[in-house]
Amino acid sequence: MKKRRLGNSDLYVTELGLGCMSIGTEEKSAQRIIEAALEEGINYFDTADLYDFGKNEKFVGQALKDVREQVIIATKVGNRWNQDRSGWAWDPSKAYIKEAVKNSLNRLGTDYIDLYQLHGGTIEDPIDETIEAFEELKAEGFIRYYGLSSIRPNVIREFVEKSSIVSVMMQYSILDRRPEEEALPMLQGHSISVVTRGPLAKGLLSDKLLEKASEKGYLDYNYEELRTILPMLKEKVARTRSFTEVPLQYNLANPVVASVIAGASSPEQIRSNAEAVRSQPLSDEEVAVIKELTKASIYKEHR
Known part of the structure; x- marks a missing residue:
């Protein structure tokens, strides 16, 4: 499988x-999914301390321990579980980040994290203090690089200007083109990569199409719009390929995108997604058709 450089x-x-959040809470099943990913040549595994109270990190670390030097493990920090685990609170403080990284390293069973990401963020955060925590962890050798997981343009801009992030993870798909207006050009101009999540838009952009549609629609598409647009996309762009190929290749058509993070709850899903990523890239004409059929939305809230 082809590789792309993550930022600089x-x-x-x-x-x-x-995207390891979807591998479940049964260890043997989770291991089979991760092994299938390795068989397909995938080297990038994304987890978070938030997932399943840290159990997800344990599964990932255990499944990858024999190939640790050949893979890239990304995890996240900033969401702090309440003591009774009934919910979590946002904590981007330096003290918490420097405490949490040690717990993640312990669960992952590794001496270092390849990519440590702030799991969210608001413009009211003590951003300078947060950056200082990541820079210290980098200098101390606990992490190799750090990034941000956020869709907020104003927050992203602060980190672009003040930090040495190498990547931003954000939701991006044919049905969520909000990053195209501001975020993607800004990041490309600073040689910072994008790692995309939600490329299949909760299954709407797969061969299941409307089977996955909710009566509420999706973002700023109502159900009737989805009923019109999805078959048109299939007819005009996916005549000779599986529909799953189209959204994954759409993300990869943007040069600032380094990797598309897709979840999988079975080895079969991994194989299907890997086949889609290895398929023929979209032509400029196909990308233009997709943009013509869909909405070029912007971030109205989430600033």
Whole structure:
């Protein structure tokens, strides 16, 4: 599987990464999914301390321990579980980040994290203090690089201007083109990569199409619009390929995108996604058709 450089780092990530949140809470099943990803040549595994109270990190670390030097492990920090685990609170403080990284390293069973990401963020955060925490962890050798997981343009801009982030993870798909207006050009101009999540828009952009549609629609598409647009996309762009190929290749058509993170709850899903990423890239004409059929939305809230 092809690899792309993550920002200006020396990390080269596969065009498809595994979003580990979906691997479940049964260890053997989770291990089979991760092994299938390795068999498909995937080297990029994305988890978070928030997932399943840290159990997800344990599963990922255990499944990858024999190939640790060949893979890139990304995890996240900033959401702090309440003591009774009934919910979590946002904590981007330096003290918490420097405490949390040690717990993640312990659960992952590794001496270092390749990419440590702030799991959210608001413009009211003590951003300078947060950056200081990541820079210290980098200098101390606990992390190799750090990034941001956020869709907020104003927050992203602060980190672009003040920090040495190498990547931003954000939701991006044919049905969520909000990053195209502001975020993607800004990041490309600073040689910072984008790692995309939600490329299949909760299954709407797969061969299941409207089976996955909710009566509420999706973002700023109502159900009737989806009923019109999805078949048109299939007819005009996916006549000779599986529909799953189209959204994954749409993300990869943007040069600032380093990797598309797709979840999988079975080895079969991994294989299907890997086949889609290895398929023929979209032509400029196909990208233009997709943009013509869909909405070029912007971030109205989430600033």
